[in-house]
Amino acid sequence: MAQDISFSVRNNNGDPVQVGAWRFGGDGSGPMVHLQAGVHADEIAGMLVLHLLMQRLLVVEAEGRLKGSVTVVPQANPLGIGQFRQGRILGRFHDATGHNFNRAFDQSAAMEQPSTNVQEWQKSLVQLASTAQVMLDLHTDDEALPYLYVHRSFWPRARELAAAMKMDVAIIWDDGGDGSFEETIIAPWLRDGVTAQRMAATLELRGQGDVSDRLAEQDAAGLYAWLCSCGVIDEALSPGDWPVEVMEMGQMETILAPQPGVLIFEKELGDFVEEGQRFARILRRPGDPSSEVVLVAEQAGRMVTRYRDRLVSQGMVVAKFTGSRISRNWSGGLLDPN
Template structure:
């Protein structure tokens, strides 16, 4: 039976709020694993995935098949989960401070006495995961194909995880600098060279509206199968056969909205476009044909993400595409710098 290792952090009023966490104890022969979802509190899909995965882990533990210890945090962010405004959750940033919940974990973890509630929460979450060999952080994009965000040091080993999760795209990154949860956990590994048991990744589970039993059952089964293949669970599973395309982050083509207006997509997720091909348009002033702006692909590739809303502000990311060469707009840094 899973051990309840939940902990509390202060909210804006200083009152304690609970972070639910459970640990399934293995026999010590396999890797230690940390699984969490919804660091960005409005990214819901991973919560359901881990909710469905936990009974599978409980059965493996009861049957004596669990070789590694697995910690599961299905709803990691109690600060963001209550930020409802006009019927919509605002879970990417902490309203009181403007802090992106998945930035600055490194600074928070290094503090003896965190000075904000976000820093206190971040430090506690890093401490919980700091001894893990495997760290998987479950997120979602606006609207997206499922994809894996992976440091180069874990490629090509990460192909098996992407295949198990039916993710056709893996975005490979080298330099972060934002202090994300994943980056903070793997920094000590990178200094020492790591080992074959260690593995970390951010899993983007489609888009924020893709929350269903069908998707979550598939994803929970994929995670379970990968844990079997990684030596965490003693159960034979056939390796997944799934096409996986690795893409350097600099080759991802990000298209920004040149103006605000009604956003009309002419291509859907997964569609291939040629360089210069139109994929969307923005109508700045409905009723005025001269206000319509056509958006063209910078280079040939597949549409991986799309903006969720259909009224887009100027400068917002409209879509991201794979590419065959480094984007002319690429200047290093993050895929999503905010």
């Protein structure tokens, strides 16, 4: 029977809210694993995936086939999950402070006494995962192909994870500097040089609207097979093969909206475009043809993500593409700075 290790943090009113967490105990012969979803509270897909995976873990735990312990936090962010405005959840940023929920975990974890409820929540979540040897953080993009963020230290070993999850792209990064959860967890591993027997990654499970039983069952099965392959579950399952395009972070091409307006995509997710080829246009003033701006690809590559809404403000990320050379807009750091 899984152990309930839920904990409480304060909401904006100072009242306690619970972070649901469960630990499935193994026999100690496998790695310690931490799985979580919903750090950005409006990224829902992973919550259903972990909900389904937990049902499988209950079975293997009862049958004595669980070798490693697995901590599961299927809805990690109770502060953001209630932030509804005009019928839409706004779960990327803390409403009261503007704090991106997946930034500055490192600063919060280092505080002896956190001064805000976001910092308190972040410190508690890091402490829960601090003993894990394997950490997977489940996210989604706006509209996207499934893709993987992984530090160079864990590549090419992470290819098996990407294949298990049927992820089309793996983005390799070296330096973050934003204090994301993943970066905060692996920082002591990198410092101490103990990455060989460990694994951490951020899994982008398509787009925010891609929540269904079919997709969640596929992803839960992929996670289960991968846990078997890395010695967490005693079962002879192989993740199989899948064509994964490997990209250096700096080669990802991000296109921003040069003006506000109605966004019309002319290419679909996964489509390949040549350098200079048009893929979308923005109509600033409907009725005025001269207000239309055509967007073209900076270099040849595939469309990996695109903006979900069809009315865009100036400066918003319209789309991201793979590339074959370092982007001229690349200055280091994050793919998504905000």
